[in-house]
Amino acid sequence: MDYQSTRNPSLRATSAQAVLDGLAPDGGLYSMPSMRDVSFDWRSVLDMDTQGMATEILTALLPSFTKDEMRALVKNAYTGKFETEDLTPTVSVGDDTVLELFRGPTSAFKDVALSMLPQLMTAAREKCGVDDEILILTATSGDTGKAAMEGFCDVPGTKIIVFYPDGGVSAVQKAQMATQAGGNTCVCAVRGNFDDAQTGVKNVFAAVTEGKLLDGKGVRLSSANSINIGRLAPQVVYYFRAYANLVHEGKIKAGDQVDYCVPTGNFGDILAGWFAKEMGLPVGKLVCASNANNVLTDFLKTGRYDKNRPFYKTVSPSMDILVSSNLERLLYLMSGDAALVKRLMDELKETGVYQIPDELLQKLHADFWQGYCDDTGTKNAIGMVYREYGYLCDTHTAVAWDVAQQYKAANPDHNPVVILSTASPYKFPAAVLEGIGHSARGDEFDVMERLRNETLIPIPKNLAGLREREVRHRDVIDREKMLDYVLGKASQKEWF
Numbered sequence: 001m002d003y004q005s006t007r008n009p010s011l012r013a014t015s016a017q018a019v020l021d022g023l024a025p026d027g028g029l030y031s032m033p034s035m036r037d038v039s040f041d042w043r044s045v046l047d048m049d050t051q052g053m054a055t056e057i058l059t060a061l062l063p064s065f066t067k068d069e070m071r072a073l074v075k076n077a078y079t080g081k082f083e084t085e086d087l088t089p090t091v092s093v094g095d096d097t098v099l100e101l102f103r104g105p106t107s108a109f110k111d112v113a114l115s116m117l118p119q120l121m122t123a124a125r126e127k128c129g130v131d132d133e134i135l136i137l138t139a140t141s142g143d144t145g146k147a148a149m150e151g152f153c154d155v156p157g158t159k160i161i162v163f164y165p166d167g168g169v170s171a172v173q174k175a176q177m178a179t180q181a182g183g184n185t186c187v188c189a190v191r192g193n194f195d196d197a198q199t200g201v202k203n204v205f206a207a208v209t210e211g212k213l214l215d216g217k218g219v220r221l222s223s224a225n226s227i228n229i230g231r232l233a234p235q236v237v238y239y240f241r242a243y244a245n246l247v248h249e250g251k252i253k254a255g256d257q258v259d260y261c262v263p264t265g266n267f268g269d270i271l272a273g274w275f276a277k278e279m280g281l282p283v284g285k286l287v288c289a290s291n292a293n294n295v296l297t298d299f300l301k302t303g304r305y306d307k308n309r310p311f312y313k314t315v316s317p318s319m320d321i322l323v324s325s326n327l328e329r330l331l332y333l334m335s336g337d338a339a340l341v342k343r344l345m346d347e348l349k350e351t352g353v354y355q356i357p358d359e360l361l362q363k364l365h366a367d368f369w370q371g372y373c374d375d376t377g378t379k380n381a382i383g384m385v386y387r388e389y390g391y392l393c394d395t396h397t398a399v400a401w402d403v404a405q406q407y408k409a410a411n412p413d414h415n416p417v418v419i420l421s422t423a424s425p426y427k428f429p430a431a432v433l434e435g436i437g438h439s440a441r442g443d444e445f446d447v448m449e450r451l452r453n454e455t456l457i458p459i460p461k462n463l464a465g466l467r468e469r470e471v472r473h474r475d476v477i478d479r480e481k482m483l484d485y486v487l488g489k490a491s492q493k494e495w496f
């Protein structure tokens with residue numbers, strides 16, 4: 001099975017090339033031609049451990065790799081890196097099941113995919129006969145950058161530069177990045193907001209490609225954000241993990257349907273759930289939970305995507321996003337119509353709006369439900385879950401928890417619900433402390449301590465010692481200087 005652009009079926013690539021390149025040359029995303037091309041026996045993985053499941057699922061989705069190759073990559077990616085052997089444990093909270101995706105090296109769910117991506121990328125580089133060093137460029141609003149650096153840290157043949165908005169990330173997030181170890185990692189603040197950093201990165205890619213600025217230099221650029229199929233595929237695994245756990249605990253029988261509620265930003269996480277469903281896992285509804293930036297709630301209701309609206313900075317910042325890139329893959333796979341997708345994406349670029357055909361909207365409604373929760377609702381949910389069940393959740397998880405209750409109230413015939421938990425509460429300590437009814441003024445690290453003293457829930461190791469760790473990255477630049485900065489770094493053999 002080859003991959004193809006979501007906007008043009010004749011632009012094809014092997015799955016290894018798709019991982020290496022990230023984006024198709026016409027700006028489309030790489031996708032399998034149809035989910036029917038993925039053959040998979042979902043029952044066969046239910047009794048496996050998580051690494052075994054990952055091996056089977058990733059080989060089915062990325063057939064450039066043999067099962068033996070994949071097994072070794074999975075082992076390298078995950079062994080000893082997460083708090084628990086099963087990587088993504090489930091816990092019962094009231095009537096619901098919470099799937100904890102934040103037990104990895106940086107306490108955010110992005111660790112699941114970003115631990116695996118460097119393995120896939122270096123193996124793909126070998127398979128495609130590329131000798132160039134891979135230089136990853138990433139713009140981050142906080143979580144992705146740290147998780148990506150942790151994943152790529154000291155992986156041979158790769159280097160990574162992370163740009164974040166100066167003054168635009170939390171103190172904890174900044175400290176996580178500025179203290180990053182590794183001889184191949186680089187962090188740089190950009191004077192501007194996240195969009196400036198993101199646009200800057202896109203401009204660097206365009207300038208380097210057009211001007212062939214790195215040709216013959218032994219370096220090529222790539223990206224670690226969730227448009228890369230190599231970041232999406234590893235996320236499919238935990239939908240199976242959660243389902244298998246419910247079967248083993250006797251909460252369901254194999255074959256019963258389960259609903260999943262997913263706190264959503266770029267639509268990568270929830271799309272992985274739809275992949276799981278298409279691969280045969282008995283998924284009922286996928287519930288898309290948004291914060292006040294509820295562009296997806298409106299879209300899934302009406303079929304009209306409209307990004308021309310105010311942008312809110314919320315207490316769940318990883319979901320503050322108005323253009324959800326991975327939706328493009330869903331539209332393509334559901335319609336099978338690349339010409340339609342190209343037209344819609346052109347309209348989005350030109351006018352900020354598109355409307356999908358009714359027939360496609362009906363298909364969306366069969367698989368998805370939607371809702372949103374603002375900051376007040378988010379903090380109320382944190383307090384409510386903590387008081388009722390003694391469970392402390394982060395702001396993103398709280399959004400999903402609230403929307404899951406909306407979903408159950410509106411759909412009395414719902415299935416057992418799994419709520420995806422995407423970050424440790426200690427990554428957003430101020431909003432969480434306020435949620436459980438305390439003032440959170442002052443230094444963010446003190447707030448973290450107070451949250452611990454209040455709840456007695458341990459602070460994850462990677463966050464606990466942060467204040468004392470050595471700062472290794474101090475660069476701050478104007479956004480106009482990003483290209484020079486990247487070219488300078490690319491010509492430097494040793495960074496440390």
Ligand SMILES: *Cc1c(COP(=O)(O)O)cnc(C)c1O
Pocket residue numbers: 108109110143144226263264265266267268269270318319396422423
């Ligand atoms: C990235 C992120 C999300 C959103 O995931 P998408 O795949 O972009 O939809 C939700 N919660 C947290 C904590 C995140 O870091």
